[in-house]
């Protein structure tokens with residue numbers, strides 16, 4: 001199997017992420033010249049809107065080789081408005097390159113990204129960019145990074161000799177110290193181990209524009225990055241993006257076990273569909289392949305209702321993103337466009353970006369979506385115009401409230417009209433902020449059969465549960481099924497749904 005590394009590249013806007021990606025491709029011999037974002041001809045900025053605005057909105061890939069390793073570089077949106085997408089990409093990375101500008105240092109968004117990388121346990125390398133411009137010096141920038149992002153940041157200063165570097169790294173572990181005192185060098189496998197645990201985050205310096213230090217950085221990345229191990233026999237994949245190429249629906253996934261062959265059957269959400277085509281993208285071009293193996297990233301055609309964040313085969317679904325929009329907007333449609341007909345189009349867009357969460361608000365009689373801010377609003381307006389030919393606008397952003405419970409509470413729900421029967425008893429307890437909804441059961445299966453218990457669990461997990469104060473989404477609670485009862489003749493699936501929601505209320 002080919003050696004492969006999926007490397008994410010992340011940064012605050014303007015740190016030089018796009019330019020650095022270009023420099024990687026240039027060093028690897030994939031580009032003849034350093035295409036410049038400022039000229040609107042960067043390799044990865046394939047979307048028209050991106051070229052115009054000079055920012056990266058949609059995560060995409062580039063492929064190149066360094067030595068015997070194929071690197072799949074996953075670009076991520078730099079703007080704060082698109083962090084939900086960044087977060088989904090994080091879950092498929094083998095390691096990440098966090099770009100920091102030498103002239104601006106660590107920015108608020110850099111800190112957010114660093115926290116996310118920590119949350120998903122992604123081994124990280126930092127590249128301090130723009131050292132061709134006047135800046136405070138490598139030592140000063142490194143000190144700033146250690147102060148802001150933590151002591152695990154370890155500078156690899158340019159031009160320093162091996163011994164000096166080994167001496168500094170020796171402080172990171174017993175083993176490194178031992179090797180250093182022994183022969184004045186560094187134990188590379190120990191460095192890799194520390195990097196994989198995020199106990200060490202190497203910091204390199206250079207300039208994406210002049211390509212200075214970029215080659216050395218790539219070589220270090222390839223030799224030090226931890227190599228993931230996959231089960232070669234059992235198929236698994238994690239979907240991180242849904243996109244459209246004209247009318248073709250593309251499901252982007254990372255294969256996390258076994259392999260996917262063209263015409264293989266893929267099962268999800270009770271559906272059985274075939275992988276009609278497998279594409280390997282690089283920039284806006286792709287080549288088709290018959291087979292994608294564990295560790296690779298590919299786009300699959302033929303899957304009609306997959307979702308970003310979904311797991312296939314042995315892979316579980318990803319958790320909900322930490323960064324969620326906090327504003328909800330009314331979608332204002334032109335007169336000749338009924339909401340009912342437009343809703344499915346919004347649903348299509350939300351497959352690409354699940355954080356939009358389009359809903360029809362019955363009470364206010366309006367269509368709503370969730371958005372991170374102005375830039376995303378502008379992009380969405382444009383996307384809807386380009387794709388559906390509809391001119392929409394958005395109302396004022398309103399804060400999205402959420403509800404939780406202050407202390408533990410029990411609830412019982414009955415549903416027993418004629419020839420129906422279900423009874424559910426729930427315990428609801430508060431959890432720390434950011435926990436979301438956790439479900440459990442302590443109900444014995446001889447009291448309530450496991451198929452009914454599973455149904456209660458799926459109602460709790462798949463329904464948007466609302467609080468009782470203002471009907472806002474319920475969050476940060478643990479819901480435990482204490483007991484329940486069914487009737488041998490009269491119980492139907494829907495009865496448990498009703499009883500569960502009543503118990504919750």
Ligand code: GDP
Pocket residue numbers: 011012013014015016017018019020036037038054055056078129130131132133206207208209210
């Ligand atoms: P992104 O928003 O992080 O993708 O950043 P870009 O790659 O678009 O770069 C932002 C700006 O910084 C552009 O004007 C680049 O030409 C410039 N830039 C990027 N890297 C360097 C560098 O190493 N040196 C200098 N002097 N400018 C750079």
